[in-house]
Amino acid sequence: MIKIKPGILGNLYAYKMYARPTARRLYGEFSYRKKEIPKHHENIQRMLHVLAIHGPQTTWGMAKVELANDTSKIRAREKQYRKFLVGRDDRGRHSLGVLETGLVVIDGKNMLKTPANIYRLSIYGILYCLDVLDLTNKEIDMMAERYRNVIPGIFGRWEYLKKTIGRDVYRLRLLAKGLFLDNIQTTKIAKMPVYEILTYLSTKYLDNFEHIEESDLAEQISCWYYTQLLIPRDSHKKNSVVEYHQWYKLITKGDKDLKEMYQRFLDEVTEFYESRFKIVKKLKRL
DNA sequence: CACCATGGACACCCATGGGG
């Protein structure tokens, strides 16, 4: 059986091939808000939802969200949450918690009283929520605000993105569903070499299948995100004036940092293909 | 200071129901 190493993230390919299927198997592939699902799936999803909407929390804080000020109930719920997080040892047997499957990570300590762990969604957790929880746009906005430090390249400029390209910001859902990643069909969709760029992106992080720093994964996701914006929404329309419409808007509306970031990335892409192309040319002349 | 409420971690117990 495939097992995710405790708390360790991999690259986007690992997410697609490994983390996503595992999370869906363990915690469900449908939202508890849409249909009847196993109780355990629902419990875990509810907890992830609290973390998504309210951001990093102690277990006490998480329980408080739903149970106003009934201390005894909070206490019970908080214990339940901890079980879901750290797993449990019962009858000499250990069952996996969400921390161990990597959807949630410990993000510092609350020093108000005795040190207490603060939990938050990992990037995998964020993607799982986008994939399965059926979040409304409003909820995604809230999550973006809470997790702006985790994926600064996207969530850090969320309001700007929304203002500039509107509902296309929510295309992040596509990534969570594992689309447009290594899919050669992208070649057909756009005249833009989206497939080639994304292939370079996969190559760049190839060695990070089993392990990647969360900040690097955030980088990879950001590059994916701004690349897939090159695919026009109405790709079936033949005469779209500017094919890379949304992308163009972003760059010209004046987020200098974004422009520089993405152009640095395109430099890498160019460098990668030029050096390879040189070899091809050499071979031809043999 | 003693005492208590709060916040947190963890071990253990028991019932139950679905699946092998």
Add this chain to the structure above:
DNA sequence: CCCCATGGGTGTCCATGGTG
């Protein structure tokens, strides 16, 4: 039919901060 994961609950221990 039995197993075992899960739900629901209890007991213990620890640290801190406020209050009489």
